[in-house]
Amino acid sequence: MKTHVVSFVLILSAFADLSVSARSVPVVPKLVIGITIDQLRTDYVEAFSDLFGENGFKRLWKEGRVYGNTEYTFANPDRASTVAAIYTGTTPSLNGIIGEYWMDRATLRPVHCTDDYAFMGNYTDESSSPAHLLTSTIADELKVATKGNGWVYAISPFREAALFAAGHAGDGAFWLEGNTGKWCGTTYYKSFPQWVSRYNEKSSVDFRIESLVWSPLLPVGKYTHLISEWKKETFKYKFDEKKANKYKRFVTSPLVNDEVNALAEECLNYSLVGKDDIPDLLLLTYYAGLYNNMSSMESSLEIQDTYVRLDKCLAQLIELVEKKYGLQNVVFVLVSTGQTRPEAPDLSKYRIPAGEFYLNRCAALLNIYLMAVYGEGNYVETYYDRQIYLNRKLIEDRRLNLAEIQDKCAGFLIQFSGVKDVYSAYRLLLGAWTPDMDKVKNAFNYRRSGDVWIDLLPGWVVVDENPVMNKTVRYAHAPAPLIFMGGGIKPDVIYTPVSAGCIAPTLANFMKIRAPNACTERSLWGID
Secondary structure (H helix, E strand, C coil): CHHHHHHHHHHHHHHHHHHHHHHHCCCCCCEEEEEEEECCCHHHHHHCHHHCCCCCHHHHHHHCEEECCEECCCCCCCHHHHHHHHHHCCCHHHHCCCCCEEEECCCCEEEECCECCCCCEECCCCCECCCCCCCCCHHHHHHHHCCCCCCEEEEECCHHHHHHHHCCCCCEEEEECCCCCCEEEECCCCCCCHHHHHHHHHCCHHHCHHHCEECCCCCHHHCCCCCCCCCCCCCCEECCCCCCCHHHHHCCCCHHHHHHHHHHHHHHHHCCCCCCCCCEEEEEEEECCCCCCCCCCCCHHHHHHHHHHHHHHHHHHHHHHHHHHCHHHEEEEEEECCCCCCCCCCCHHHCCCCEEEEHHHHHHHHHHHHHHHHCCCCCEEEEECCEEEECHHHHHHCCCCHHHHHHHHHHHHCCCCCEEEEEEHHHHHHCCCCHHHHHHHHHCCCCCCCCEEEEECCCEEEECCCHHHCEECCCCCCCCCEEEEECCCCCEEECCCEEHHHHHHHHHHHHCCCCCCCCCCCCCCCCC
C-alpha cells in the first residue's frame, strides 16, 4: 500500500513539474526584428562606447544576450553570402550564394546573385528575385508554419540583403535604387505596398539629397579612439547634383541608416506587422563600413562618427518598437555580416611580404601548359574571383578525365608566387578534411564555382582587368557581434565563438517553427 501511495505522489509531483514548465515556456513574440549591420565590429563598438548614448549599443550590451565573436564558417565571405547564411542557417555550398557575383558558365559573364529577368522592378529598371537562393529561409518557414498569415518585410540599402532576408515567400523586399534614391522592389512579390509608394512620392531621399551633408555629429576632439597616419581636422561630404554617383556614395555613408529607420517606421505604422498574435518578421540592414571606397587609415574620424550615428539609429528604433508593442512582445536580433572590405596599403615601405597576383596572366599560362599536355584547344574557358573555369564541353568531347585535368591545373598553379594553396573541385568534393579546406569546401558550390580555386598568401593583391574586382588577401580575424534582446531573454556577454548558422534555428525556436530546410546547426543553448 505504501508503494502505491509513493508512486501516486511521484506522479502528482511530475504533473506539477510539467505544469510549472508549461507556465515558464516563453511566449511566442508578436514581432521579430532582425537587424543585420554590414561590417560591424565588436572591438569598435566596445572601443567607442564612451561616445554612445544610453539607449543604443549600451542598452543592447546591458539588456541583451551578447555573443562577441560570431563566425562565418566559409571562405571569402561578402555581404551577399553572409546575409544568405544568416537567414538560411547554412553555407554557400548548400544555399548557392557563393558571392554577390559569380561566373555564369552558359554566358561566360558575371551574374549578380539576384538577377532574374522573369520579373520587372518596382521603381527600378533592375529585374530581381531571390530565386538563386537554393534553400528555404527563416522567413519562408514562418510563412509555411502560419499558412501565409505571418507578415515578412525586409528593408535594406542593398538589393541582395533585402531579397535574401525576405526569402522566397516574403511579402516584400525594398532597397534603395542607385540612380533615383527611391525605395524599390520587384514584381516577384505579390504586391508593392501603398505605404512604400506614399513614402516615395512624398518623403524619399531624392527630395532632400542636395541639402544633405555628412559632417561630425560630435565635436571632433572626442574622436580619439583610432590611430591614423592621416592628419585630418574634420570632414564634410555633400551629395549634390554636381557630383556623380551621389546615391551610390550615399549608401556608403551612415546617413543611409536614417533612411532605413524612416521606412521601417512607415512599415510599423501602416502595415499589419505586429497587429495580432501571429509572429511577424521585420528584417533591416544597416551599414557600418567605409565611405566611398576610402581606406580605414584615411577615415578614422568617419569610422567613429559612423558608429555614433548608428548608435543613435538603434536607440530610435528600439524606442519606437518598445512604445508600440512592449519589449516583452518583441525579439531583437542584431548581427554583423562579419566581413570587412580588404584594403591594399603600401606594405613594401614597412618591408612586409606582399605582391600582386594577375589572374588573367595566370589563366593564359595555364592554358598554354594544358595545350602542351593535351594538344591544341581552349581549355581555360574563363576566370573570375580567384577561380579558373575549364572548358568542360571540350574536355568531354575529347573524352579526357576532368578530375585529372583539375589536379594538373592545381599542380601547375601552386608554383606561382603568392599562391598558398590550390583546390580542385574534385579535391573539394572528395578530398581529405583539413581546417583550411573545410572553409573553402563550405564556400564551394559545384554548379556555380570554378573548377580550380586559388588561395593566396596574406598581403597579396589579386589584380584584375576590372579594377572593381581587385582584392587584397587578409586572414586576420575581425570580431563580429550577435545580440538577442527582448521577450524575456536573459542578459549576458559571451566571448566564446558561435557560428552564424545558429541564428536561424534560434529564431525558429523563438517562434516555435521549423528551422530552414538546409540548416544543420542547433539553436543557441540557454538563450531563453
